[in-house]
Amino acid sequence: MMYSLTDRSVSESPAGEHHTLESPARRKDIPPQRRRQILDAARELFAQGGYHGVTVEAIAERVGVSKGNIYWYFKSKQEIFQLLFDDIVEKLFLPLAGALEGEAPAVEKLRALARYTLDAAEKEENVEALHFMWQIGVQPELHKLLPSDYSHWVSPFIEHLTPLFEEMGDATPEGAAQLYLIMLDACWFVGALRPDFYDREAIMAAIEDKFLNPGRRQDA
Amino acid sequence: MMYSLTDRSVSESPAGEHHTLESPARRKDIPPQRRRQILDAARELFAQGGYHGVTVEAIAERVGVSKGNIYWYFKSKQEIFQLLFDDIVEKLFLPLAGALEGEAPAVEKLRALARYTLDAAEKEENVEALHFMWQIGVQPELHKLLPSDYSHWVSPFIEHLTPLFEEMGDATPEGAAQLYLIMLDACWFVGALRPDFYDREAIMAAIEDKFLNPGRRQDA
Amino acid sequence: MMYSLTDRSVSESPAGEHHTLESPARRKDIPPQRRRQILDAARELFAQGGYHGVTVEAIAERVGVSKGNIYWYFKSKQEIFQLLFDDIVEKLFLPLAGALEGEAPAVEKLRALARYTLDAAEKEENVEALHFMWQIGVQPELHKLLPSDYSHWVSPFIEHLTPLFEEMGDATPEGAAQLYLIMLDACWFVGALRPDFYDREAIMAAIEDKFLNPGRRQDA
Amino acid sequence: MMYSLTDRSVSESPAGEHHTLESPARRKDIPPQRRRQILDAARELFAQGGYHGVTVEAIAERVGVSKGNIYWYFKSKQEIFQLLFDDIVEKLFLPLAGALEGEAPAVEKLRALARYTLDAAEKEENVEALHFMWQIGVQPELHKLLPSDYSHWVSPFIEHLTPLFEEMGDATPEGAAQLYLIMLDACWFVGALRPDFYDREAIMAAIEDKFLNPGRRQDA
DNA sequence: CATGAATGAGGTTTCATTCAT
């Protein structure tokens, strides 16, 4: 079975109802600006310290409100965490999946995927988000806190990539697909955590040379 | 400046004395069996839940001893964490660095590095260790708990790899070095966290094809 | 060197910042009522059981609040102890020192000192405070917990008293000064700990007769 | 009612049986040298840190034995404390009481009492013992741990002293008696805790001058 | 006698959460 990559089914969580970022359950809606501030602060802190390493007090302090106030906007620390997760999936993962759809030739799709990934890794605003996601990827215990199945979001990609490498005449299409994904994944990681030895141009060139240069075999 | 990769300077920690795994402060040594049990249980749990997600009580329970007994063998939760870190660095990172030393040709060294990495990723016993290390990589806050500087162990590799790709006549040696490292790093990650879509042979074949096949350029 | 007896330098503690009784770090100020209750309860208990003999739980119980709530008002058990110490020094020791200043004749100063001391020993509210201070005087280990040097508060007195006895023409001024101080000290002790055999009038009469009766020598 | 000062009824404690210092219950008896070492170490430590401020581990460490071994010689920390109390009462308080018995004139008895007290305050070996006793005097909570009633040992003195001052023709015999006792008490305190401003000769001279010089009135 | 090991109660402190105002 092959999942659609852009099918948005996060919200039908088995863990029960949880709200979108912008429309709280208990409130009218117009000035939920404070809501955003809290979520932003929480993302920053979670990215650095992990779920258990961050206290509600710390989030409140960073926003500049009282601890109690947090609970007017969100019903628990866990809910904040879930909302952030969903938000990031939507903003970061879904567009990425979009790069693979459409009618472009395989090499273009793969190139677009790489470009999108490397671009995202560099944007200041994404660094925290990526950090955040790695926390979750790395701590299976946290999956219990999440509204949707984490692996649900990663698995499908591999199935989409293999045919593309086949189409390109790659000698080892399945391995290439895995490696490609792993590599892009890791580029995010490295871009986020160790920007000092992350050189976008050099890496993109290497990717072009090693994965996206269909000519090299023809030259032989 | 280029660090030696096998220089074992972890123990000269700025955080002060901490003991090696086998010669604790309070124990003579003959049956350090219980000690091992505790460390093993702790590694398992830390790998799943992260430092803050694991309680000393949980560790004790898994070993089947009382909470207080843990403190007979270790002076704090943090000490356990540090000892595990050092142990893993020694058992996993140092041998990896060893693969790059000696007089073999560049391609052999790079192949050895990849083989060692992929092998390690598969060994059941390493999975937890890798999990554990990613926790730390991903939570900068935890670095404060560690006896030695975390980045100290990762940075030097990049400097060692570039000349090897140059020696191989690679078109983009620096980018290749970065990519190679990132990719192997990520193989560990994927092997540990998502063994379901980790196919060692396919990946190794792709690596051979894309990074270690010097012939393709000569053919052109 | 002779310290000024009323120089208030307690707060410039080497142990770092700690707040006065009335202006804590976390509290605005209006109803510091609970704060006072806690401090009062703590003083009572410390006076009976000593620092290590009293648990935070016990303090909370006596006030009728939860253990956790104590930590909303104070950051640690030790801080409570320090604040009590400072408070008592200010309320009990400093006024005592004040009795020795000014231009009155020696005999008046000494009499005032004795009166103040005996009065203080009788006031119900001071009993605990004196108890409290003796705990500290008697347990050198506790000095480490204190914000200022304990002996700093006692030593200077002796130097102030000797000249007064000289001025009175006492036959053994230095011994008298020591004895006088020791005696008053002990009056506090006895008044606090063994009120059953503490007779203020009898003692004051004896003090007048033995220390403050300059006429007896002139009669000779 | 007037207690006899030398009546040795400590051991008939209401708290139940407890053994003398030299003859343990569970052991033959010959080499209870280790017992002494433990008691000595305990006294030293208790004198500094109070009952609750000292751990059995600390006592064991100072003696150089294992914690468990302490429990071969004594059945509990409390028992050690009790034994030390009894020992000190016997060695320090009882001889003091002895000074008041016999047929000597009042002034000689009072002088002997003062001499004994001041001597005891100076002997190195008594400093800890006095420290120890003050701990107890100052922490009413500890009285519960003791085998006999603490006040039992102090109260009788006052009744013995008043007649002596009467016999001397003192103007305020009861006050004098109280003050005398208080003062000597405090001399111990000061001698033990603040030896720096304790000058035995000066104090003894002042005592002679103020309390024991019956001639001054005759001079008048 | 002596020790290393183990236990469990209890100590200090933290923290998610609630609630009155």
Place this chain on the structure above:
DNA sequence: TATGAATGAAACCTCATTCAT
């Protein structure tokens, strides 16, 4: 909305005591 205050569970750690060897 927002806060200060309060709670109670649970976290880390200590320590008196026991026990097998």
